[in-house]
Amino acid sequence: MDGRSQISSFLTSRRARLSPEDAGVPLHGGARRVPGLRREEVAHLAGVSADYYARLERGRISGASREVLEAVARALQLDEDERRHLFDLVKITQRRAPRRKTSTRRTVRPGIQQVLDSIEAPALVQNARLDRLAFNKIGRALHSLPTDGSGDQYNYATWLFLDPAAMRFHRDADIAKHDVVAMLRAASAQDPYDRELIEIVGTLTTQSEEFSTLWNTHDVLRHRSGAKLLTHPEVGDLEFGYESLELSAEPGLVMLVFTIEAGSRTAEAMRLLASLTAPAPRAGRTPSEQIDEGRRP
Structure with a gap:
Protein backbone atom coordinates (compact mmCIF):
# COMPACT_ATOMS: atom_id res chain seq x y z
CA MET A 1 0.00 0.00 0.00
CA ASP A 2 1.47 3.38 -1.06
CA GLY A 3 0.84 5.68 1.88
CA ARG A 4 1.62 8.87 -0.02
CA SER A 5 -0.85 8.17 -2.81
CA GLN A 6 -3.47 7.12 -0.26
CA ILE A 7 -3.01 10.37 1.68
CA SER A 8 -3.31 12.33 -1.55
CA SER A 9 -6.50 10.56 -2.62
CA PHE A 10 -8.03 10.80 0.85
CA LEU A 11 -7.38 14.52 1.36
CA THR A 12 -8.53 15.30 -2.18
CA SER A 13 -11.78 13.37 -1.66
CA ARG A 14 -12.50 15.10 1.66
CA ARG A 15 -11.85 18.53 0.13
CA ALA A 16 -14.12 17.78 -2.83
CA ARG A 17 -17.10 16.89 -0.62
CA LEU A 18 -16.91 20.05 1.56
CA SER A 19 -18.83 22.98 0.12
CA PRO A 20 -17.81 26.60 0.74
CA GLU A 21 -21.12 27.15 2.53
CA ASP A 22 -20.48 24.28 4.93
CA ALA A 23 -16.94 25.51 5.57
CA GLY A 24 -17.99 29.12 6.09
CA VAL A 25 -15.94 30.33 3.13
CA PRO A 26 -17.30 33.52 1.52
CA LEU A 27 -18.23 33.32 -2.15
CA HIS A 28 -17.16 36.15 -4.42
CA GLY A 29 -19.04 35.19 -7.56
CA GLY A 30 -17.76 33.54 -10.69
CA ALA A 31 -17.74 29.89 -11.69
CA ARG A 32 -15.85 27.44 -9.50
CA ARG A 33 -13.80 24.78 -11.26
CA VAL A 34 -13.75 22.32 -8.35
CA PRO A 35 -16.77 20.63 -6.70
CA GLY A 36 -15.69 21.51 -3.17
CA LEU A 37 -13.13 23.77 -1.56
CA ARG A 38 -10.04 25.04 -3.33
CA ARG A 39 -6.65 24.08 -1.93
CA GLU A 40 -5.94 27.66 -0.91
CA GLU A 41 -9.24 27.78 1.00
CA VAL A 42 -8.34 24.69 2.99
CA ALA A 43 -4.88 26.14 3.61
CA HIS A 44 -6.42 29.36 4.95
CA LEU A 45 -8.77 27.45 7.25
CA ALA A 46 -5.88 25.31 8.52
CA GLY A 47 -3.56 28.27 9.04
CA VAL A 48 -0.85 27.11 6.64
CA SER A 49 0.40 28.42 3.31
CA ALA A 50 -1.24 27.29 0.09
CA ASP A 51 2.06 25.81 -1.13
CA TYR A 52 2.51 23.86 2.10
CA TYR A 53 -1.01 22.43 1.98
CA ALA A 54 -0.51 21.49 -1.70
CA ARG A 55 2.56 19.49 -0.63
CA LEU A 56 0.50 17.68 2.00
CA GLU A 57 -2.23 16.87 -0.49
CA ARG A 58 0.37 15.38 -2.82
CA GLY A 59 1.28 13.01 0.01
CA ARG A 60 4.52 14.76 0.92
CA ILE A 61 3.72 14.48 4.58
CA SER A 62 7.25 14.07 5.98
CA GLY A 63 7.97 16.66 8.67
CA ALA A 64 4.36 17.69 9.19
CA SER A 65 3.67 18.13 12.88
CA ARG A 66 0.72 16.62 14.65
CA GLU A 67 -0.59 20.14 15.25
CA VAL A 68 -0.61 20.86 11.51
CA LEU A 69 -2.36 17.59 10.73
CA GLU A 70 -4.97 18.29 13.41
CA ALA A 71 -5.52 21.73 11.89
CA VAL A 72 -6.03 20.17 8.46
CA ALA A 73 -8.45 17.65 9.96
CA ARG A 74 -10.47 20.49 11.49
CA ALA A 75 -10.42 22.50 8.26
CA LEU A 76 -11.76 19.52 6.32
CA GLN A 77 -14.29 18.78 9.09
CA LEU A 78 -13.11 15.19 9.44
CA ASP A 79 -15.08 13.07 11.89
CA GLU A 80 -13.26 10.93 14.44
CA ASP A 81 -13.01 7.88 12.14
CA GLU A 82 -11.63 10.01 9.31
CA ARG A 83 -9.14 11.76 11.60
CA ARG A 84 -7.83 8.43 12.86
CA HIS A 85 -7.64 7.19 9.27
CA LEU A 86 -5.50 10.19 8.28
CA PHE A 87 -3.06 9.47 11.09
CA ASP A 88 -3.01 5.76 10.18
CA LEU A 89 -2.04 6.73 6.63
CA VAL A 90 0.69 9.02 7.93
CA LYS A 91 2.14 6.13 9.96
CA ILE A 92 2.42 4.05 6.79
CA THR A 93 4.75 6.67 5.27
CA GLN A 94 6.92 6.68 8.39
CA ARG A 95 7.83 3.01 8.59
CA ARG A 96 9.50 0.48 6.38
CA ALA A 97 7.22 -2.08 4.80
CA PRO A 98 7.51 -5.46 6.52
CA ARG A 99 7.25 -8.73 4.66
CA ARG A 100 3.63 -9.36 3.82
CA LYS A 101 1.98 -11.60 6.31
CA THR A 102 -0.91 -14.02 6.24
CA SER A 103 -3.11 -14.72 9.20
CA THR A 104 -4.10 -18.37 9.48
CA ARG A 105 -6.42 -17.90 12.44
CA ARG A 106 -9.82 -19.43 11.80
CA THR A 107 -11.18 -20.06 15.30
CA VAL A 108 -11.87 -18.17 18.52
CA ARG A 109 -10.88 -19.24 22.01
CA SER A 275 -37.54 -23.01 18.84
CA LEU A 276 -35.98 -25.99 17.10
CA THR A 277 -38.59 -28.38 18.49
CA ALA A 278 -41.62 -26.28 17.61
CA PRO A 279 -44.38 -28.28 15.86
CA ALA A 280 -44.64 -27.83 12.16
CA PRO A 281 -47.19 -25.19 11.12
CA ARG A 282 -50.53 -26.31 9.70
CA ALA A 283 -50.64 -26.59 5.94
CA GLY A 284 -51.03 -23.29 4.16
CA ARG A 285 -49.65 -21.14 7.01
CA THR A 286 -46.09 -19.82 6.88
CA PRO A 287 -44.06 -19.02 10.02
CA SER A 288 -44.54 -15.30 9.28
CA GLU A 289 -48.32 -15.79 9.26
CA GLN A 290 -48.07 -17.65 12.56
CA ILE A 291 -46.32 -14.69 14.14
CA ASP A 292 -48.82 -12.16 12.85
CA GLU A 293 -51.76 -14.32 13.98
CA GLY A 294 -50.23 -14.74 17.42
CA ARG A 295 -50.16 -10.98 17.91
CA ARG A 296 -53.82 -10.46 17.15
CA PRO A 297 -55.99 -9.68 20.20
Missing part, protein backbone atom coordinates in the same frame (compact mmCIF):
# COMPACT_ATOMS: atom_id res chain seq x y z
CA PRO A 110 -13.35 -21.53 23.83
CA GLY A 111 -13.95 -18.79 26.40
CA ILE A 112 -15.14 -16.40 23.71
CA GLN A 113 -17.42 -19.05 22.25
CA GLN A 114 -18.85 -19.60 25.75
CA VAL A 115 -19.60 -15.88 26.02
CA LEU A 116 -21.31 -16.00 22.64
CA ASP A 117 -23.38 -19.00 23.67
CA SER A 118 -24.50 -17.26 26.86
CA ILE A 119 -26.09 -14.39 24.89
CA GLU A 120 -29.75 -14.92 24.05
CA ALA A 121 -29.77 -12.43 21.16
CA PRO A 122 -27.98 -13.14 17.86
CA ALA A 123 -24.24 -12.56 18.24
CA LEU A 124 -21.07 -13.23 16.27
CA VAL A 125 -17.33 -12.51 16.26
CA GLN A 126 -15.46 -11.10 13.29
CA ASN A 127 -12.08 -9.52 12.58
CA ALA A 128 -11.10 -6.25 10.90
CA ARG A 129 -11.26 -7.71 7.39
CA LEU A 130 -14.78 -8.96 8.21
CA ASP A 131 -14.01 -12.66 8.34
CA ARG A 132 -16.84 -14.07 10.44
CA LEU A 133 -15.25 -16.54 12.83
CA ALA A 134 -17.95 -17.66 15.26
CA PHE A 135 -21.69 -17.41 15.95
CA ASN A 136 -23.97 -18.32 18.78
CA LYS A 137 -26.84 -20.68 18.00
CA ILE A 138 -29.48 -18.06 17.25
CA GLY A 139 -26.99 -15.94 15.32
CA ARG A 140 -26.23 -18.92 13.08
CA ALA A 141 -29.94 -19.54 12.57
CA LEU A 142 -30.52 -15.89 11.66
CA HIS A 143 -27.83 -15.48 9.05
CA SER A 144 -28.17 -16.93 5.59
CA LEU A 145 -24.82 -18.64 5.15
CA PRO A 146 -22.90 -18.72 1.85
CA THR A 147 -23.89 -21.25 -0.75
CA ASP A 148 -20.26 -22.21 -1.41
CA GLY A 149 -20.13 -24.65 1.49
CA SER A 150 -17.87 -22.51 3.71
CA GLY A 151 -20.32 -22.80 6.61
CA ASP A 152 -20.02 -20.53 9.62
CA GLN A 153 -16.65 -19.06 8.68
CA TYR A 154 -16.70 -16.80 5.67
CA ASN A 155 -15.83 -13.26 4.64
CA TYR A 156 -18.86 -11.04 5.04
CA ALA A 157 -17.75 -8.45 2.46
CA THR A 158 -17.23 -11.06 -0.25
CA TRP A 159 -20.59 -12.65 0.55
CA LEU A 160 -22.39 -9.29 0.58
CA PHE A 161 -21.16 -8.21 -2.84
CA LEU A 162 -20.92 -11.52 -4.70
CA ASP A 163 -23.66 -13.83 -3.34
CA PRO A 164 -27.22 -13.10 -4.60
CA ALA A 165 -28.61 -14.37 -1.29
CA ALA A 166 -27.22 -11.28 0.41
CA MET A 167 -29.64 -9.01 -1.43
CA ARG A 168 -32.59 -11.10 -0.30
CA PHE A 169 -31.33 -10.99 3.29
CA HIS A 170 -30.63 -7.25 3.55
CA ARG A 171 -33.47 -4.76 3.18
CA ASP A 172 -30.86 -2.06 3.85
CA ALA A 173 -28.36 -3.42 1.33
CA ASP A 174 -27.12 -0.02 0.13
CA ILE A 175 -26.27 1.05 3.68
CA ALA A 176 -24.70 -2.32 4.46
CA LYS A 177 -22.50 -2.18 1.37
CA HIS A 178 -21.35 1.36 2.03
CA ASP A 179 -20.49 0.55 5.65
CA VAL A 180 -18.65 -2.65 4.74
CA VAL A 181 -16.46 -0.88 2.18
CA ALA A 182 -15.78 1.97 4.62
CA MET A 183 -14.72 -0.52 7.31
CA LEU A 184 -12.38 -2.32 4.90
CA ARG A 185 -10.90 1.02 3.85
CA ALA A 186 -10.18 1.86 7.50
CA ALA A 187 -8.74 -1.61 8.11
CA SER A 188 -6.42 -1.29 5.12
CA ALA A 189 -4.74 1.73 6.69
CA GLN A 190 -4.43 0.08 10.10
CA ASP A 191 -2.80 -3.05 8.68
CA PRO A 192 -1.68 -2.25 5.11
CA TYR A 193 0.39 -5.43 4.72
CA ASP A 194 -2.34 -7.95 5.56
CA ARG A 195 -2.13 -10.19 2.51
CA GLU A 196 -5.61 -11.66 2.98
CA LEU A 197 -7.15 -8.20 3.21
CA ILE A 198 -5.30 -7.14 0.07
CA GLU A 199 -6.65 -10.21 -1.72
CA ILE A 200 -10.22 -9.53 -0.56
CA VAL A 201 -10.09 -5.93 -1.79
CA GLY A 202 -8.48 -7.01 -5.07
CA THR A 203 -11.10 -9.68 -5.72
CA LEU A 204 -14.01 -7.38 -4.97
CA THR A 205 -12.56 -4.50 -6.98
CA THR A 206 -12.27 -6.67 -10.07
CA GLN A 207 -15.54 -8.59 -9.67
CA SER A 208 -17.90 -5.89 -8.40
CA GLU A 209 -18.23 -2.51 -10.08
CA GLU A 210 -20.34 -1.37 -7.14
CA PHE A 211 -17.55 -2.22 -4.69
CA SER A 212 -14.99 -0.44 -6.86
CA THR A 213 -17.11 2.71 -6.98
CA LEU A 214 -17.60 2.73 -3.22
CA TRP A 215 -13.90 1.98 -2.59
CA ASN A 216 -12.92 5.07 -4.59
CA THR A 217 -15.00 7.36 -2.35
CA HIS A 218 -12.39 6.85 0.42
CA ASP A 219 -15.11 6.84 3.09
CA VAL A 220 -14.02 5.21 6.35
CA LEU A 221 -15.91 3.72 9.27
CA ARG A 222 -15.10 1.77 12.40
CA HIS A 223 -17.39 -0.56 14.28
CA ARG A 224 -19.98 1.34 16.26
CA SER A 225 -23.69 0.75 16.80
CA GLY A 226 -26.71 1.12 14.56
CA ALA A 227 -29.69 -0.64 13.03
CA LYS A 228 -30.17 -3.57 10.65
CA LEU A 229 -33.19 -4.36 8.51
CA LEU A 230 -33.17 -8.02 7.46
CA THR A 231 -35.49 -10.55 5.87
CA HIS A 232 -35.24 -14.18 6.93
CA PRO A 233 -36.73 -16.75 4.52
CA GLU A 234 -38.63 -18.48 7.34
CA VAL A 235 -39.81 -15.67 9.63
CA GLY A 236 -39.95 -12.62 7.36
CA ASP A 237 -38.91 -9.03 7.96
CA LEU A 238 -36.83 -8.26 11.06
CA GLU A 239 -35.54 -5.08 12.68
CA PHE A 240 -32.52 -5.05 15.00
CA GLY A 241 -30.22 -2.66 16.71
CA TYR A 242 -26.63 -3.76 17.13
CA GLU A 243 -23.64 -3.00 19.34
CA SER A 244 -19.99 -3.63 18.41
CA LEU A 245 -17.81 -4.66 21.33
CA GLU A 246 -14.03 -4.76 20.89
CA LEU A 247 -12.47 -7.74 22.63
CA SER A 248 -9.60 -6.25 24.62
CA ALA A 249 -7.99 -9.64 25.22
CA GLU A 250 -8.11 -10.43 21.48
CA PRO A 251 -6.88 -7.36 19.56
CA GLY A 252 -8.54 -7.06 16.18
CA LEU A 253 -11.63 -9.09 17.07
CA VAL A 254 -15.07 -7.54 17.51
CA MET A 255 -18.20 -9.11 18.98
CA LEU A 256 -21.34 -7.96 17.20
CA VAL A 257 -24.47 -8.32 19.36
CA PHE A 258 -27.94 -7.70 17.94
CA THR A 259 -30.53 -5.99 20.16
CA ILE A 260 -34.24 -6.65 19.94
CA GLU A 261 -37.10 -4.46 21.12
CA ALA A 262 -39.16 -6.29 23.74
CA GLY A 263 -42.65 -7.22 22.56
CA SER A 264 -41.88 -6.47 18.92
CA ARG A 265 -42.66 -8.65 15.96
CA THR A 266 -38.93 -9.30 15.67
CA ALA A 267 -38.84 -10.62 19.24
CA GLU A 268 -41.65 -13.03 18.45
CA ALA A 269 -40.02 -14.04 15.18
CA MET A 270 -36.72 -14.78 16.90
CA ARG A 271 -38.46 -16.92 19.53
CA LEU A 272 -40.00 -18.91 16.71
CA LEU A 273 -36.67 -19.23 14.92
CA ALA A 274 -34.95 -20.37 18.12
Whole structure:
Protein backbone atom coordinates (compact mmCIF):
# COMPACT_ATOMS: atom_id res chain seq x y z
CA MET A 1 0.00 0.00 0.00
CA ASP A 2 1.47 3.38 -1.06
CA GLY A 3 0.84 5.68 1.88
CA ARG A 4 1.62 8.87 -0.02
CA SER A 5 -0.85 8.17 -2.81
CA GLN A 6 -3.47 7.12 -0.26
CA ILE A 7 -3.01 10.37 1.68
CA SER A 8 -3.31 12.33 -1.55
CA SER A 9 -6.50 10.56 -2.62
CA PHE A 10 -8.03 10.80 0.85
CA LEU A 11 -7.38 14.52 1.36
CA THR A 12 -8.53 15.30 -2.18
CA SER A 13 -11.78 13.37 -1.66
CA ARG A 14 -12.50 15.10 1.66
CA ARG A 15 -11.85 18.53 0.13
CA ALA A 16 -14.12 17.78 -2.83
CA ARG A 17 -17.10 16.89 -0.62
CA LEU A 18 -16.91 20.05 1.56
CA SER A 19 -18.83 22.98 0.12
CA PRO A 20 -17.81 26.60 0.74
CA GLU A 21 -21.12 27.15 2.53
CA ASP A 22 -20.48 24.28 4.93
CA ALA A 23 -16.94 25.51 5.57
CA GLY A 24 -17.99 29.12 6.09
CA VAL A 25 -15.94 30.33 3.13
CA PRO A 26 -17.30 33.52 1.52
CA LEU A 27 -18.23 33.32 -2.15
CA HIS A 28 -17.16 36.15 -4.42
CA GLY A 29 -19.04 35.19 -7.56
CA GLY A 30 -17.76 33.54 -10.69
CA ALA A 31 -17.74 29.89 -11.69
CA ARG A 32 -15.85 27.44 -9.50
CA ARG A 33 -13.80 24.78 -11.26
CA VAL A 34 -13.75 22.32 -8.35
CA PRO A 35 -16.77 20.63 -6.70
CA GLY A 36 -15.69 21.51 -3.17
CA LEU A 37 -13.13 23.77 -1.56
CA ARG A 38 -10.04 25.04 -3.33
CA ARG A 39 -6.65 24.08 -1.93
CA GLU A 40 -5.94 27.66 -0.91
CA GLU A 41 -9.24 27.78 1.00
CA VAL A 42 -8.34 24.69 2.99
CA ALA A 43 -4.88 26.14 3.61
CA HIS A 44 -6.42 29.36 4.95
CA LEU A 45 -8.77 27.45 7.25
CA ALA A 46 -5.88 25.31 8.52
CA GLY A 47 -3.56 28.27 9.04
CA VAL A 48 -0.85 27.11 6.64
CA SER A 49 0.40 28.42 3.31
CA ALA A 50 -1.24 27.29 0.09
CA ASP A 51 2.06 25.81 -1.13
CA TYR A 52 2.51 23.86 2.10
CA TYR A 53 -1.01 22.43 1.98
CA ALA A 54 -0.51 21.49 -1.70
CA ARG A 55 2.56 19.49 -0.63
CA LEU A 56 0.50 17.68 2.00
CA GLU A 57 -2.23 16.87 -0.49
CA ARG A 58 0.37 15.38 -2.82
CA GLY A 59 1.28 13.01 0.01
CA ARG A 60 4.52 14.76 0.92
CA ILE A 61 3.72 14.48 4.58
CA SER A 62 7.25 14.07 5.98
CA GLY A 63 7.97 16.66 8.67
CA ALA A 64 4.36 17.69 9.19
CA SER A 65 3.67 18.13 12.88
CA ARG A 66 0.72 16.62 14.65
CA GLU A 67 -0.59 20.14 15.25
CA VAL A 68 -0.61 20.86 11.51
CA LEU A 69 -2.36 17.59 10.73
CA GLU A 70 -4.97 18.29 13.41
CA ALA A 71 -5.52 21.73 11.89
CA VAL A 72 -6.03 20.17 8.46
CA ALA A 73 -8.45 17.65 9.96
CA ARG A 74 -10.47 20.49 11.49
CA ALA A 75 -10.42 22.50 8.26
CA LEU A 76 -11.76 19.52 6.32
CA GLN A 77 -14.29 18.78 9.09
CA LEU A 78 -13.11 15.19 9.44
CA ASP A 79 -15.08 13.07 11.89
CA GLU A 80 -13.26 10.93 14.44
CA ASP A 81 -13.01 7.88 12.14
CA GLU A 82 -11.63 10.01 9.31
CA ARG A 83 -9.14 11.76 11.60
CA ARG A 84 -7.83 8.43 12.86
CA HIS A 85 -7.64 7.19 9.27
CA LEU A 86 -5.50 10.19 8.28
CA PHE A 87 -3.06 9.47 11.09
CA ASP A 88 -3.01 5.76 10.18
CA LEU A 89 -2.04 6.73 6.63
CA VAL A 90 0.69 9.02 7.93
CA LYS A 91 2.14 6.13 9.96
CA ILE A 92 2.42 4.05 6.79
CA THR A 93 4.75 6.67 5.27
CA GLN A 94 6.92 6.68 8.39
CA ARG A 95 7.83 3.01 8.59
CA ARG A 96 9.50 0.48 6.38
CA ALA A 97 7.22 -2.08 4.80
CA PRO A 98 7.51 -5.46 6.52
CA ARG A 99 7.25 -8.73 4.66
CA ARG A 100 3.63 -9.36 3.82
CA LYS A 101 1.98 -11.60 6.31
CA THR A 102 -0.91 -14.02 6.24
CA SER A 103 -3.11 -14.72 9.20
CA THR A 104 -4.10 -18.37 9.48
CA ARG A 105 -6.42 -17.90 12.44
CA ARG A 106 -9.82 -19.43 11.80
CA THR A 107 -11.18 -20.06 15.30
CA VAL A 108 -11.87 -18.17 18.52
CA ARG A 109 -10.88 -19.24 22.01
CA PRO A 110 -13.35 -21.53 23.83
CA GLY A 111 -13.95 -18.79 26.40
CA ILE A 112 -15.14 -16.40 23.71
CA GLN A 113 -17.42 -19.05 22.25
CA GLN A 114 -18.85 -19.60 25.75
CA VAL A 115 -19.60 -15.88 26.02
CA LEU A 116 -21.31 -16.00 22.64
CA ASP A 117 -23.38 -19.00 23.67
CA SER A 118 -24.50 -17.26 26.86
CA ILE A 119 -26.09 -14.39 24.89
CA GLU A 120 -29.75 -14.92 24.05
CA ALA A 121 -29.77 -12.43 21.16
CA PRO A 122 -27.98 -13.14 17.86
CA ALA A 123 -24.24 -12.56 18.24
CA LEU A 124 -21.07 -13.23 16.27
CA VAL A 125 -17.33 -12.51 16.26
CA GLN A 126 -15.46 -11.10 13.29
CA ASN A 127 -12.08 -9.52 12.58
CA ALA A 128 -11.10 -6.25 10.90
CA ARG A 129 -11.26 -7.71 7.39
CA LEU A 130 -14.78 -8.96 8.21
CA ASP A 131 -14.01 -12.66 8.34
CA ARG A 132 -16.84 -14.07 10.44
CA LEU A 133 -15.25 -16.54 12.83
CA ALA A 134 -17.95 -17.66 15.26
CA PHE A 135 -21.69 -17.41 15.95
CA ASN A 136 -23.97 -18.32 18.78
CA LYS A 137 -26.84 -20.68 18.00
CA ILE A 138 -29.48 -18.06 17.25
CA GLY A 139 -26.99 -15.94 15.32
CA ARG A 140 -26.23 -18.92 13.08
CA ALA A 141 -29.94 -19.54 12.57
CA LEU A 142 -30.52 -15.89 11.66
CA HIS A 143 -27.83 -15.48 9.05
CA SER A 144 -28.17 -16.93 5.59
CA LEU A 145 -24.82 -18.64 5.15
CA PRO A 146 -22.90 -18.72 1.85
CA THR A 147 -23.89 -21.25 -0.75
CA ASP A 148 -20.26 -22.21 -1.41
CA GLY A 149 -20.13 -24.65 1.49
CA SER A 150 -17.87 -22.51 3.71
CA GLY A 151 -20.32 -22.80 6.61
CA ASP A 152 -20.02 -20.53 9.62
CA GLN A 153 -16.65 -19.06 8.68
CA TYR A 154 -16.70 -16.80 5.67
CA ASN A 155 -15.83 -13.26 4.64
CA TYR A 156 -18.86 -11.04 5.04
CA ALA A 157 -17.75 -8.45 2.46
CA THR A 158 -17.23 -11.06 -0.25
CA TRP A 159 -20.59 -12.65 0.55
CA LEU A 160 -22.39 -9.29 0.58
CA PHE A 161 -21.16 -8.21 -2.84
CA LEU A 162 -20.92 -11.52 -4.70
CA ASP A 163 -23.66 -13.83 -3.34
CA PRO A 164 -27.22 -13.10 -4.60
CA ALA A 165 -28.61 -14.37 -1.29
CA ALA A 166 -27.22 -11.28 0.41
CA MET A 167 -29.64 -9.01 -1.43
CA ARG A 168 -32.59 -11.10 -0.30
CA PHE A 169 -31.33 -10.99 3.29
CA HIS A 170 -30.63 -7.25 3.55
CA ARG A 171 -33.47 -4.76 3.18
CA ASP A 172 -30.86 -2.06 3.85
CA ALA A 173 -28.36 -3.42 1.33
CA ASP A 174 -27.12 -0.02 0.13
CA ILE A 175 -26.27 1.05 3.68
CA ALA A 176 -24.70 -2.32 4.46
CA LYS A 177 -22.50 -2.18 1.37
CA HIS A 178 -21.35 1.36 2.03
CA ASP A 179 -20.49 0.55 5.65
CA VAL A 180 -18.65 -2.65 4.74
CA VAL A 181 -16.46 -0.88 2.18
CA ALA A 182 -15.78 1.97 4.62
CA MET A 183 -14.72 -0.52 7.31
CA LEU A 184 -12.38 -2.32 4.90
CA ARG A 185 -10.90 1.02 3.85
CA ALA A 186 -10.18 1.86 7.50
CA ALA A 187 -8.74 -1.61 8.11
CA SER A 188 -6.42 -1.29 5.12
CA ALA A 189 -4.74 1.73 6.69
CA GLN A 190 -4.43 0.08 10.10
CA ASP A 191 -2.80 -3.05 8.68
CA PRO A 192 -1.68 -2.25 5.11
CA TYR A 193 0.39 -5.43 4.72
CA ASP A 194 -2.34 -7.95 5.56
CA ARG A 195 -2.13 -10.19 2.51
CA GLU A 196 -5.61 -11.66 2.98
CA LEU A 197 -7.15 -8.20 3.21
CA ILE A 198 -5.30 -7.14 0.07
CA GLU A 199 -6.65 -10.21 -1.72
CA ILE A 200 -10.22 -9.53 -0.56
CA VAL A 201 -10.09 -5.93 -1.79
CA GLY A 202 -8.48 -7.01 -5.07
CA THR A 203 -11.10 -9.68 -5.72
CA LEU A 204 -14.01 -7.38 -4.97
CA THR A 205 -12.56 -4.50 -6.98
CA THR A 206 -12.27 -6.67 -10.07
CA GLN A 207 -15.54 -8.59 -9.67
CA SER A 208 -17.90 -5.89 -8.40
CA GLU A 209 -18.23 -2.51 -10.08
CA GLU A 210 -20.34 -1.37 -7.14
CA PHE A 211 -17.55 -2.22 -4.69
CA SER A 212 -14.99 -0.44 -6.86
CA THR A 213 -17.11 2.71 -6.98
CA LEU A 214 -17.60 2.73 -3.22
CA TRP A 215 -13.90 1.98 -2.59
CA ASN A 216 -12.92 5.07 -4.59
CA THR A 217 -15.00 7.36 -2.35
CA HIS A 218 -12.39 6.85 0.42
CA ASP A 219 -15.11 6.84 3.09
CA VAL A 220 -14.02 5.21 6.35
CA LEU A 221 -15.91 3.72 9.27
CA ARG A 222 -15.10 1.77 12.40
CA HIS A 223 -17.39 -0.56 14.28
CA ARG A 224 -19.98 1.34 16.26
CA SER A 225 -23.69 0.75 16.80
CA GLY A 226 -26.71 1.12 14.56
CA ALA A 227 -29.69 -0.64 13.03
CA LYS A 228 -30.17 -3.57 10.65
CA LEU A 229 -33.19 -4.36 8.51
CA LEU A 230 -33.17 -8.02 7.46
CA THR A 231 -35.49 -10.55 5.87
CA HIS A 232 -35.24 -14.18 6.93
CA PRO A 233 -36.73 -16.75 4.52
CA GLU A 234 -38.63 -18.48 7.34
CA VAL A 235 -39.81 -15.67 9.63
CA GLY A 236 -39.95 -12.62 7.36
CA ASP A 237 -38.91 -9.03 7.96
CA LEU A 238 -36.83 -8.26 11.06
CA GLU A 239 -35.54 -5.08 12.68
CA PHE A 240 -32.52 -5.05 15.00
CA GLY A 241 -30.22 -2.66 16.71
CA TYR A 242 -26.63 -3.76 17.13
CA GLU A 243 -23.64 -3.00 19.34
CA SER A 244 -19.99 -3.63 18.41
CA LEU A 245 -17.81 -4.66 21.33
CA GLU A 246 -14.03 -4.76 20.89
CA LEU A 247 -12.47 -7.74 22.63
CA SER A 248 -9.60 -6.25 24.62
CA ALA A 249 -7.99 -9.64 25.22
CA GLU A 250 -8.11 -10.43 21.48
CA PRO A 251 -6.88 -7.36 19.56
CA GLY A 252 -8.54 -7.06 16.18
CA LEU A 253 -11.63 -9.09 17.07
CA VAL A 254 -15.07 -7.54 17.51
CA MET A 255 -18.20 -9.11 18.98
CA LEU A 256 -21.34 -7.96 17.20
CA VAL A 257 -24.47 -8.32 19.36
CA PHE A 258 -27.94 -7.70 17.94
CA THR A 259 -30.53 -5.99 20.16
CA ILE A 260 -34.24 -6.65 19.94
CA GLU A 261 -37.10 -4.46 21.12
CA ALA A 262 -39.16 -6.29 23.74
CA GLY A 263 -42.65 -7.22 22.56
CA SER A 264 -41.88 -6.47 18.92
CA ARG A 265 -42.66 -8.65 15.96
CA THR A 266 -38.93 -9.30 15.67
CA ALA A 267 -38.84 -10.62 19.24
CA GLU A 268 -41.65 -13.03 18.45
CA ALA A 269 -40.02 -14.04 15.18
CA MET A 270 -36.72 -14.78 16.90
CA ARG A 271 -38.46 -16.92 19.53
CA LEU A 272 -40.00 -18.91 16.71
CA LEU A 273 -36.67 -19.23 14.92
CA ALA A 274 -34.95 -20.37 18.12
CA SER A 275 -37.54 -23.01 18.84
CA LEU A 276 -35.98 -25.99 17.10
CA THR A 277 -38.59 -28.38 18.49
CA ALA A 278 -41.62 -26.28 17.61
CA PRO A 279 -44.38 -28.28 15.86
CA ALA A 280 -44.64 -27.83 12.16
CA PRO A 281 -47.19 -25.19 11.12
CA ARG A 282 -50.53 -26.31 9.70
CA ALA A 283 -50.64 -26.59 5.94
CA GLY A 284 -51.03 -23.29 4.16
CA ARG A 285 -49.65 -21.14 7.01
CA THR A 286 -46.09 -19.82 6.88
CA PRO A 287 -44.06 -19.02 10.02
CA SER A 288 -44.54 -15.30 9.28
CA GLU A 289 -48.32 -15.79 9.26
CA GLN A 290 -48.07 -17.65 12.56
CA ILE A 291 -46.32 -14.69 14.14
CA ASP A 292 -48.82 -12.16 12.85
CA GLU A 293 -51.76 -14.32 13.98
CA GLY A 294 -50.23 -14.74 17.42
CA ARG A 295 -50.16 -10.98 17.91
CA ARG A 296 -53.82 -10.46 17.15
CA PRO A 297 -55.99 -9.68 20.20
